[in-house]
Amino acid sequence: MTSDRPLIALATDSAVPSGVGEHMLTLARALSPTHDIALVFPPNNDAARFISRGSEAGFETVRLDDAFAGWLKTLRPAILHVHAGIGWEGHDLVEAGWNVGIPVVRTEHLPYLLTDPDQKSRHRIAANLADTLVVVSDAAAESYLAQGFAHTLTIRNGIDTPVARRTRSQTRAALAIADESQIVITVARFTAQKGHACLLRAAEEVTRELQDVVFLLVGDGPDREAMQILATSLELSNVAFLGKRTDVPDLLAAADLFVLPSLFEGLPLAVLEAMALALPVVATRIGGTIEALGSDHPFLVSAGEPSPLAAAIVAALAKGATSQAVGYTERKRFEERFTATRMGQETASLYRAASERMCVA
Numbered sequence: 001m002t003s004d005r006p007l008i009a010l011a012t013d014s015a016v017p018s019g020v021g022e023h024m025l026t027l028a029r030a031l032s033p034t035h036d037i038a039l040v041f042p043p044n045n046d047a048a049r050f051i052s053r054g055s056e057a058g059f060e061t062v063r064l065d066d067a068f069a070g071w072l073k074t075l076r077p078a079i080l081h082v083h084a085g086i087g088w089e090g091h092d093l094v095e096a097g098w099n100v101g102i103p104v105v106r107t108e109h110l111p112y113l114l115t116d117p118d119q120k121s122r123h124r125i126a127a128n129l130a131d132t133l134v135v136v137s138d139a140a141a142e143s144y145l146a147q148g149f150a151h152t153l154t155i156r157n158g159i160d161t162p163v164a165r166r167t168r169s170q171t172r173a174a175l176a177i178a179d180e181s182q183i184v185i186t187v188a189r190f191t192a193q194k195g196h197a198c199l200l201r202a203a204e205e206v207t208r209e210l211q212d213v214v215f216l217l218v219g220d221g222p223d224r225e226a227m228q229i230l231a232t233s234l235e236l237s238n239v240a241f242l243g244k245r246t247d248v249p250d251l252l253a254a255a256d257l258f259v260l261p262s263l264f265e266g267l268p269l270a271v272l273e274a275m276a277l278a279l280p281v282v283a284t285r286i287g288g289t290i291e292a293l294g295s296d297h298p299f300l301v302s303a304g305e306p307s308p309l310a311a312a313i314v315a316a317l318a319k320g321a322t323s324q325a326v327g328y329t330e331r332k333r334f335e336e337r338f339t340a341t342r343m344g345q346e347t348a349s350l351y352r353a354a355s356e357r358m359c360v361a
Contacts, residue, residue, distance in 0.1 A: 006078035008351065011040035011093050013064055014047075014085040016221075018189050019269050020109055021050035024083055026159055028059055030344025035351075038062050038077065040093075064093075072100050079351045081105045082130070087114040091126035098129040103354040106130040107155075110266045111143035111287060120147075131354045137267040139287030153350065156291070157267040158343030161276045162249035171247070171254035175240070181212045182317050185255040187248055187270040188262070190221030195261035195284065197230060198306050202261070204234045205310035210317060215239040218251060252277050257316050257323070263303050265289050275334040278327035282312045294333060298326060 008031060010024045017024070021041070028037040039054040041047035043063040054061045062071055072080070080097035082104060084090035090106060097104040106127060114120045127133050133149060135141045136157045144152050164171075169179055177183060184206075188194040196217065203215050215236070217227070220243050231239045245251060252258065258274035260283045267288035274281050275292065283289045284303040293300065299316050301308040316323050 005034065005036045006351070006355070007036045007038060007075060009038045009040055009062070009072070009075075009077040009080045010083065011062075011064065011080060012083040012085065012090070013042055013093055014083070014089050015042060015044060016046045016189075017041060017050055017085065018046075020083050020085040021047065022269055023109065023157065025050065025053060025057070026340050027344060027347060028054065029057065029160065030158070030340045031348060032059075034348065036060075038075070040064050040068065069096055069100075072096055072102070076100065077102060078355055079103050079105055081107065081347075081351075083107050083109065085109050087112065087123050088119050091122055094126040094129050103351075103358045104130045105132045105134060105350060105354060107134040107136065108140065108144070108152075108266070109136055111140045111264055112147050112149075113264070131357065132350060134350070135266070137288035137291045139291055140266050143287075155343060155346045155350065156338060157269060157272065158338050158340045159269055159272045159276065160340045162252065162273050164249045164253035164277075165247070166250045166253075168254045171250045175216075175254075177214055177254075178212075181214050182210070182257070183214050183216060183255040184257045184259055184313060184317070185216040185218065185251060186259045186261070187218040187252075187273070188260060189219050190224040190227055192223065193263055193265075195263055195303065196223065196227045198304055198309060199259060199261045200227060200230050200234060200236060200239065201306035202310035202313060203236055203239060205307060206313050207236065207238060209310075209314055213238060213317065216242055216251060216255065218242045218245050218248060220244050248273070249277070252279055255279060257282060257313065259283070259309075259313060260289065261303070261309055262286060262289065267292055272334060272338050275330040275338070278324075278331040280316055280323040280327040281330060282309070282316050284309075292338065293330065297330075 038060040040062045051061045080102050082090045082093045133152045135152045141152045141154050258279045258281045265288040271292045282299040285300040299312045301312045
């Protein structure tokens, strides 16, 4: 590492980093022209792929173990940027940075969801130790404001434009799906938050109305087996559970429609990926998803209701050229608001301000 470039430690203690890990890698790439980056992840199987990818990209990778406090004290990064996937994460990391006297930035990747009094108290203590509490959408900021956090900073999520390595026909051939079939895809971890049960019940209705529709469910998680059992009970032979994939851009480029039926979101990266590829999106009318797509997006539905979701899927698939135009509008909105470059610039400005405040103090 060069001495004239500030060292930034991007850290999470999330046991299953998932979207948080993707965000950290994207932010690292966006900051790397002007900053040295260290990526800090817990030493477990779910985080191992992010440690590997970070190392392959040329970033220093640090395992969050007993030696981390010594690393922090010795290297003294200019900023410790803690990423919390949910409100009960990240507290020990914030305190570790505060104890060493390093400016700490904390990003909350979801709206405020805590209800347990002890968890709320612990979160507030850690949040107050951070120089800045960042949220990933204005909708998330409103949820923190309602809890008395008056000084959050919104830096909306951004991503690099996904790049498909195979053609639409090549990907479909690999999946044994005909070119004329319509593909509906979702990319999401299998947890209750993401609304897979609602999607499967909507798929049953769609399948009764439309011929030759295939649903691709990409991802893994604790609810996957239960959703496979549900799909079997609904006799959905046109639903494929693809698990974790390294070719998500190819799958998106081969699809006709992206669906995200979440119950809540911060600002979903998967929706941004679909937008970047001009893939029309059907999604639930919730906080950060509305912020991504815009309140006037034509394919927004109420969360947790299979029939409206099914109707929106049918309408989006049936409209053809109109839906394609919606996809192009999504891509323009992505390019204007949700690029990784914009996110990196806003984050770098925050780091400079935090460092200056520390110097003054």
